[in-house]
Amino acid sequence: MPWIVIALASAAVTAMVSISDKTVIYRYARSPLTLPLLIGMAQTTVGIITLGLTRIPPAATLEASGYAVLSGVLFGLSGILSQRVLFTEEVSRTIPVTQSAPIFAALMALVILNESISSQQWLGIVATVAGSTLLSLRITAGMSSIFLHRSFFLLMLSAFFFGAANVIGKLALDELPVLYTHGLRMLALGFVFLVIAFRSSPWADVRGYFSRRSPALLFVGTNEFITANVGLLLLLWALSEGPASLVTAVWGTRALFVVLYSMGLAMVWRGALGEVTSPGIVMAKFLSVALIVVGIAAVAL
Helix, strand or coil: HHHHHHHHHHHHHHHHHHHHHHHHHHHCCCCCHHHHHHHHHHHHHHHHHHHHHHHCCCCCCCCHHHHHHHHHHHHEEEEEEEEHCCCCCHHHHHHHHHHHHHHHHHHHHHHHHHHCHHHHHHHHHHHHHHHHHHCCCCEEEEHHHHHEECHHHHHHHHHHHHHHHHHHHHHHCCCCCCCHHHHHHHHHHHHHHHHCCCCCHHHHHHHHHHCCCCCHHHHHHHHHHHHHHHHHHHHHHHHHCCCCHHHHHHHHHHHHHHHHHHHHHHCCCHHHHCCCCCCHHHHHHHHHHHHHHHHHHHHHH
């Protein structure tokens, strides 16, 4: 099925976005809201330009356009939460937890879109969530206790918002072209980021980037104007061709790409992105992500 290939391509591209985001956070940002402010500025611009180029399609209805805007708002809330956690946590531990979104997307798609889910697919969804949980576990010295890091619950809420954004986005795509839907979503996402992130401390950070011509601007510019939009357009294309529950599940392979990219960088440049690369941690991450990927495969097949 072509939508599987498109969703995988989107996962691989958007994983690069996460790596670039963490690079900016780890090396340049002083506030957890600095990068969200830059993202809000960039994606609001992208939304305005895209809508200016596409215009309003003749077949567009107020209801479908409203779904696209709501999808963007939910996507924005998901992004704000994951960005907040990413400021203090490793990218290879943060992103895989957000890939538990398929369980929420499946439940909502079952009710809202009347999509059917087989027993095998439900087992795959459970495996995905289990892998996400294992990846966020912390083991104290001496193996005396295991507990969930508090960021896990924020990331699960982020996953819920992302799953909802895809299901609502599917409703919009049933009537609207992909590019127009993308423009509405990015405008709404950018607005959410600006409302939450426009504060004195991150604004001082951003002004400093421009006055010093910081390399952070190159990372963010490439990321937000090119890489992120390519990845998200591919995701919308996949959603327009396939069921929202399964597209979201296949897109969850982004976790695997993030871990591969981040661990590869950390091994080549020790200390890159703040990643810990002890043998035990590396093994635990790959086992957890392997479980997620097995679950995703079960959902998609």
